[in-house]
Amino acid sequence: MTFSSQAQRLLQRLTRRLPGALLSRGAAAATAALLTACGGGTSQVEVFEPLRYFAFGDEMSAIEPDGRKYSVNGLDSSGRIDCAQQPIWVQQVASSYGFVFAECNPTFQSDTNARMLARAGARAADVTAQVEAQVAAGGFRDKDLATVLAGANDVLDLYSQYPARSEASLLADARARGARLAQTVNRLVGLGVKVVISTVPDMGLTPFGKAQRRAFEDIDRSAFLSRLTAAFNEQLGVSVLLDGRFVGLVQADLQFQAIERAPFGFGVADNVTPICTVALPQCTTSTLVAGADPAAFLWADDTRPATAGHAQLAQLAVDRARRNPF
Numbered sequence: 520m521t522f523s524s525q526a527q528r529l530l531q532r533l534t535r536r537l538p539g540a541l542l543s544r545g546a547a548a549a550t551a552a553l554l555t556a557c558g559g560g561t562s563q564v565e566v567f568e569p570l571r572y573f574a575f576g577d578e579m580s581a582i583e584p585d586g587r588k589y590s591v592n593g594l595d596s597s598g599r600i601d602c603a604q605q606p607i608w609v610q611q612v613a614s615s616y617g618f619v620f621a622e623c624n625p626t627f628q629s630d631t632n633a634r635m636l637a638r639a640g641a642r643a644a645d646v647t648a649q650v651e652a653q654v655a656a657g658g659f660r661d662k663d664l665a666t667v668l669a670g671a672n673d674v675l676d677l678y679s680q681y682p683a684r685s686e687a688s689l690l691a692d693a694r695a696r697g698a699r700l701a702q703t704v705n706r707l708v709g710l711g712v713k714v715v716i717s718t719v720p721d722m723g724l725t726p727f728g729k730a731q732r733r734a735f736e737d738i739d740r741s742a743f744l745s746r747l748t749a750a751f752n753e754q755l756g757v758s759v760l761l762d763g764r765f766v767g768l769v770q771a772d773l774q775f776q777a778i779e780r781a782p783f784g785f786g787v788a789d790n791v792t793p794i795c796t797v798a799l800p801q802c803t804t805s806t807l808v809a810g811a812d813p814a815a816f817l818w819a820d821d822t823r824p825a826t827a828g829h830a831q832l833a834q835l836a837v838d839r840a841r842r843n844p845f
Contacts, residue, residue, distance in 0.1 A: 571618075572616060573653065589800045620634070666836060670752070793808075815827055
């Protein structure tokens, strides 16, 4: 419900009693303010409670069928993967509504309510295929919520083409890919889904980006990765339907930039060192840098977040899902 019935009745009474000439801009503004105060505009009158949740995107959102994640994986007392430990951000979003994914359902709930469509290695174009796969599998309905996070693999793919391709052409391609992801989000909105879309964390600030700065002297490679990320994110933001009734934007890039400036203010002890000593998704709490705490390390490997990074994403996403006037 966008406008309360009480506010609508008050507006009708006011407009009936005032001659047309007297319903000036001031009176119109006053009635608009009344409607907003009573739940109009973009204020949330009824809290949105989804009945299903879909996770779209790349490995930052993916859980494999065996419960492994592309971050730090927890272990149980027997040394087996415990997917409920060290949850990634989409698990935390699902948990905030009492949902679980079939890929991580340790309590064997009969109706998991959370659907995993994200896949490792996915790029912006692949998210379109993920959405269409769900359309073919039964589609969407009222009270569906989705999160979308993709673009890191696009940025890294474009970066790998430098210097064979010019920076200008690569930046233009990044913008086009950001716009394509926005079109997919808008497609979800058209299908009746409420969407929380995240920008790509600044890839120039990753351990990979910092290592590239040290390895090359032609240009500041870290800054170039940041420019590619910004080009993707800017066009994503420009092209997506930013109407709070349908879409909530999570600015992960700004959050990770803030952490880079003052990591301790976010409870991050290390924003430089990858915590995992083996390739993802094989990383577990037994294969970490000696003495390292996953909750205090920002990065799991050169480009993907550890537990602390996922906690930051989850906090932003849950807040946006709860506060938007869906």
